[in-house]
Amino acid sequence: MNVFLSFKKTFGVTTKYTKTIKANYSKMLIKKRESFIQEEVKKIEQWWNSPRFKETKRIYTPLDVIKHRGSLGISDVKYPSSTQAKKLFELLEENFKNKKPLHTLGVIDPVQMTQLAKCDDIKVAYVSGWACSSTMVGSTNEVSPDFGDYPYDTVPNQVERIFKAQKMHDRKSFLEFLEKKKPMVDYMKPIIADADMGHGGVTTVMKLAKLFAEKGAAGIHLEDQLAGGKRCGHLGGAVLVPTSTHVSRLIATRLQWDIMGVENLIIARTDSCNSKLISSSSDPRDHEFIQGIMNINVQPWSEKLIDLERQNATSTQMSESELEWYNTNKLVTFDEAVQLQVTSIQFQKYIKTKKELKIKEEKNYLSLGEMKNIIKQIAPKINIKFDWDLPRSSEGYYMFQGGMNAAIRRSLVFSPYADMIWLETKTPNLEQARKFSKEIHEQYPNTKLVYNLSPSFDWSKHGFTELQLKNFIWDLAKEGFILQLVSLAGLHVDGVSFYELAKNFQKDGMFSYVNLVQEKEKQIGCDLLTHQRWSGAEYVDSIMKVVQNGSSSKTLSTTGESFTESQF
Template sequence: MSTILKATRPHLRTHRLPAIRMPSSLPPVSATATVTPPWSLPLDPPSVAAEQSHFTSRVNQLKSFFSLPRFSSLTRPYTPESVVSKQGSVPPLPLQGSLMADKLYGVLERAANEGKPVHTMGAIDPVQMSQMARCGIEVTYVSGWACSSVLTTCDNEVGPDLGDYPYTTVPNQVQRLFKAQLHHDRKHYDERLSSPPEAREKMQYIDYLRPIIADADTGHGGISSVMKLTKLFAEAGAAAIHLEDQLHGGKKCGHLSGKVLAPTSTHTSRLIAARYQLDLMQGSMLLIARTDAESARLVGSSVDGRDGEWVRGVRVKSSGELLGGGRKGLADAIAAAEARGASGPEVDKVEKEWMEANPLCTFHEAVQATIQSSSSIAADAKESTYATYIERATGKTNAEAREIAREVTGEIVGWDWDLPRTREGYYHYTGGIQPAIQRALAYAPYADLVWLETKTPDLAEARDFARQIREKYPGKWLVYNLSPSFNWSAMGFSDVDLKNFIWDLAKEGFVLQLISLAGLHSPAAAMAELAGRYKTDGMLAYVELVQRKEKELGCDVLTHQKWSGANYIDRILSTVSSGSSSTSAIGTDSTEHQF
């Protein structure tokens, strides 16, 4: 750990917090002066000149922070001055989470340089966290799905992953695991340092301080909510969080249907806001931008021109009438059916009939259909005419594409994206790898890593995504979800393919890979097996399936009192009370001496 921190956190040595001293003035602060908390505050208001001098010193220090190699691939659309002026008189305190963030950066950097993956699993409790650490898993992942389904705090109402749980839930789980990491690190450190060197040489060294990567969903609200949530994660000890580009309020698990995307600009603002919050705290937590555009079918708004290419509408006549007849939009048709007292199945029928009468298409597809049906364009020129249109219109806003279409075809292309909007006002969207790539490219300047969420584990698709992203942003780190939602056995993989999948992805830049819900499924399978056998075999089932297996694997939870820290706390109590062996919690009567 010390080697990584030395290499990746140079500001611990060169970037110091400003001193706030002097009774009536604030002198300039040396950029290299070492300050030991707590800091003293002025007893009297400083002069304007002293105040400005102190502000300038802090700005210069933040500029040094911004210029660290750690941030070389990131864009900040704001100034150091705008950050320092919002920090207040008391400088930001060092965050333990930043130590973990810098360690994570070092772990990822080393793996990326070697073309290897950092692969991990979701943990739902300190037991899983500690066993992953003992076995050398380099980072810990906290899933929002798992928190929603089994760990919801505040009201303890568990349920599916719709992003509707209290926004403190996942930060609380991060804090729980981070505090457990610190506890196990302390007991392990004490155990090692309490042992003679010769014994220590034979003792397994366990690094419990594994950086925690956590699920921040959509940010749980607007910009201010995103900033508050980011602050909670940083204070809780998170090393990284990921934010996905779904619409808040329309959030679904990445592997459920009905996902609604936020406009590209909205999610970009979330990433900028999260970084700004971290800069206010002078924290180095990593940000992961996730896009769900590959499998999304709805988008909340057409306000961002970059999204227009993928929005689906319906063809209309020059009069504005639908090709299928009438002028009533889908939402109006449904509202009219409900107003006359239609039942649920009848409303579904109205929607189905409307959609069948008015097939959805993108504007590009509408242009292609217009060219094919045009009598003014020669048959042998239709293909080249459409190719000309695509060449000019790709990447343009819908308004620009409409004008290009008019110039190329000689007529106004009848197409409307408002008529098929859902009752909630959402637009229909064409998901796929290309819109996902477009969004990932938009997010990349503001994120440390980019995550493509997919509906199937597809190496060829992942390779295409990675190469297009890294063509524009060389060396950009990528993330892949090795999800338990995939039926891996039904995907046609051989055992060799399954074994190599992670390492094949790593070659394409997917440096971080995770089985998001391993912590949910693995204890479920183990408990199902144990419960089934325990009914008939009693203690034989427990001994064979648990106790003997723990011993065989060297699992330290076998001696659960020691694992929980009983020996460590006993040594503390003996130190402060000079207690005798008769009051020791780990004395001769402890049942753990049986092992």
């Protein structure tokens, strides 16, 4: 029954009096909610003003967060990933200050996570989207190369698997510390995970960010590739999104985490150093890198392709025609088109005027329209021939001149919205890293940088001496590349070690297993030697004793006479 009707029936009050009570009660509720909102806004303002977010830019207000959070306050819901994020942030701050690396290896299962945990100088863990795509794909079990086309909960689910294992082994270690005085192992190393390109629009990015925070990732990285055009950073054919699109992803992620009240970290990754395609010309910050052709009377490639299809051309003929079209029609940026069509003096004046306009406008880019206006003023009698629509791909993608300049330009835009910047490279190059670091830190001196120590590189073919290889990670850290990772280390080690065992086992049987596995486990002190203890059998046994008050300690104990690991 309605509270006001009940009150009226009990005390026999008039309808007019009941309305007065109801109105006063409603005002009280409104006042209470307004007070709640004001308190929550103050909490968020204080939170955002803390050292954790001193470098973070937001385009929305605390009230925007409150409006979308619901009636639960910021202190009502706690996520363990935020605790891990605080740990990660402190590690990054300390290492950045001392110019020391926070380097790690990509893990693919709880086994590798536990072995990583025992290495004191490796303080974080990494979960790769490539590894998940190729080894464990959630609901579909359809393994494939890293095209970002797996269900978007695949990597969060792998994170959850690793994070739950971390917590299990942490509990086991804590019990051993209390009961057996064994040293504690830090199994709770913060997890950094691969969020690819966000797997969709703003709402999908927010759902993905929410999953990662719920499942245990202290930080994620988002790359500026197109959903549907995504490739592994070391494959060709990757398609970039406009700069503004990726900024929206970063903002969406931060908003989602602000709504949840977590401090998880965002890494903005750019693949523009290696990319040759971009999905749209909508953002003027990309215009100087979009390529066109100077033969403006040629048939667009996409139209020619349709004609070839109508003529039932073979795939070989189409490939040959595409190669011929692009060889005949040289791809150039607008600046390169200008240089080829004006005098040297005019071009130098054009470059100087561009620079002056950027300074005047206080920006580091010019739109195509602005560049056209400049050259028209300098060389009014010359009609610069340039068209970036003619060479577009059949999907509508524009040609893009990837490289360090594009990567720097984009990273400078991303930096205020992210906690770290990841430069994806073609080769391991310390000089390239120095140049990138210098440009970023001139404008954002406190930005932490990330480097992929990729297994896609043939490290032995890049001229490194043994000493240079040993020092590479530490030399990078001096340039501000604090977080460094061998993204697929776990996958490669898994393959190498198991192949070596299988190859020998087929002929040498148990000798090969004892020699390659058990003896090595004993030699290096690997706790997998006693895999029952490693899995937590004794921990569960201890819980059972508590529940049963010790009554079945002899009959149900996992460490009784049948416990074979007592042999070790």
